[in-house]
Amino acid sequence: MDKKAMKFATRAVHAGQHPDHETGALVSPMFLTSTFVFTPEKMERYMNGDKEGIFTYGRSRNPTQNMFQEKIASLEGAEMALATASGMAAISTALLGCVHAGDHIIACKTVYGGTFALFTSIFPELNIDVTFLPEMTTEALDAAKRPNTKAVYMETILNPTLEVLDLQPVFDWARENKVRSFVDNTFTTPYLYRPIEHGADVVVHSTTKYINGHGDHIGGAIACDAAYQEKLRSSVYQEFGPVPSPFACWLGLRGLKTLHLRMRGHCENAQKLAEWLEQHPKVESVSYPGLKSHPQHEIAARQFENGFGGMVGFCVKGGIREAQKVINKLNLAYYAVSLGDLDTLVEQPATMTHGKMAPEDRAAMGIQDSYIRLSVGVEDVEDIIADIDQALAEI
Template identity: 45%
Template sequence: MTTDQGEDLGFDTISLHGGYTPDETTGSRAVPIYQTTSYVFDDADHAARLFALEEAGNIYTRIGNPTHAVFEKRVAALEGGEAGLATSSGMAAIHLTIMTLLEAGDEIVASKYIYGGTYNLLSTTLPKYGIETKFIDPDELESWEEAISEDTKLFFLESPGNPLLNIVDIEGVAEIAHANDIPVVVDNTFNTPYLSQPLKLGADIVVHSATKYIGGHGSSIGGIIVGSEDFIFKARTEGYRDIGPALSPVNSWLFIQGLETLSLRMERHSENAQQVAEWLEEHPKVEWICYPGLERHVQHELAKKQQKNFGGMITFGIQGGFEAGKKLINNVELCSLLANVGDTRTLIIHPASTTHEQLEAEEQEEAGITEDLIRISVGLENVEDIIADLKQAMEKV
């Protein structure tokens, strides 16, 4: 039994102990915050060995930090990966992953159902550096196969997708990718490693916005990458070192606190979301609803196969379109209108005018972002209170 990488331990035990043994100097049970920029070398030769990568050790917090190391090892163990790398944000994790794997002239095949910021990175920013992306319908496996060209060097997807909550057959996508020597990167932010572990389904690399469910309290921005030791070493010693997307040690410490209650929170998020979704499903002002836990969801069975539960995210369409959506979110009282998900509190937003606003109208349509779409990140409040707030807001539409 070990608490370093979590072998032979259960998920909850790893969440509490993974990656850390009380240090011999102080015996601190809680992980310390190493709020330092740099570290003293034993002597000139020791410093030279560290800089030459001949010996492992701490040099500078932009490259590594003991608090980061615990967070990285713990998430890697929970995901079933070999190593992790903490970053300053989820977008930094995605960007660093891509820039470690690809170069000018390479091509990405990506799901079209992804976070607006990621879509913009792939469609607008990366082409400036010679990296193009083909966006496809991720739910049809043949779409992945047909999109492959001699320049394809990466498959990228979210499951569930943001914000339509479509479930991608990760195992099927991985089989196609690996038959063509293409790595698969999965953004697992919505599910967290508690609900699904894409690496065990064949993915090669997992990324997270730790800002969301991993942190859980809406207090810290950060991200993390999990993959093979070789990939993480390359990412750390090249792009991470050169670009500098390191996060504060305090934020790593806060994410560690979040991990300790991750399974408990995800179960409650899922339980509350299921009840809210079932209430919305019957509401006369709801045109349509997407929640993988509903039997009417077209990928309900796939979600049951790939996930432990169905998560805290719901999207639905309200009668009256854009104006009705605005009126709904302007009249909620308990729910918070803001651009985040995965908080302990219930959050609500209108993606077409916010998270996906930077996309052109045609791109929004392609990504499934309709004017009537409302996204709810269901929190941990008493579910009766969440439903009561939505009910009173609906009555004003």
């Protein structure tokens, strides 16, 4: 049976998995090696560009990394994937493959804090200019486009506000205008959305989150066509060296086998929790794309499949201190950065991930001081609700 024709869950389990030739081990061993032994003939073939099945040095290629990449590419519906040492390494490497000094990027108004710092402090030093667009409409994109615009950058669900962009028109606009489109698919994962199937050029991930899913790996990935992957490999990737360790790749491979099962649990719990929060008297507002009250609920329902993700945001009545009181009182949910783990994690963007931002920049992104972002885990949802309920009683 053609592996590409298999359903998502089957590919999550089988893609990129090659039982070991010598021992028959079903789970491939991890290749913890920095260098590889080969022959002068193989080296000649490699130098002539035929790199298939040849490994030379761990910064260029590693079999465990290849398997992880194969699984990600299969799930994203991409020709190729490239694993990186972190999500930020994926974002910077992917963009620097086509954006150079003097170029311009158009980005959606709200992006992950690290991406915002890259766009507003590092890229300006490299003479790369970024325009943040309040609305990603084709009219706004036309107005923002310059002769040197090389990339348009988006997140599938905006972090941390959980707004949803209508992405298809942006991909179409990018194609028509010969601008490369980049999408951070960390929050939705390919189980809910596969941007490349809708016309996106490049997908980036923090695999630290749902892709690995167990909170024990830092990594990133770029999914794209074969030509762009080769372009990255032979330039930025090769010389900046943002490679992941074989162990991180091995963990990612194992984590991905249950992506569909985990995402089902995250989505189901998040939906129940968001509906419960919405009727709580101490809660000012709730942001979850699966709620009818979410401003882009219809877009999310049309755009995503299998659910609306595991991230829920809410504002408590009061301000920064009331939110902190609630957080302090939690017993089950952990106060921690990151997301996509099996455990429920809680963060307050105004004092954590987006705390370094000027308050006016935060306000422009729609981040309120009393906003709490939950990465809903796969515990029993009744226990998660009971924990938040007793914490809300504090205010």
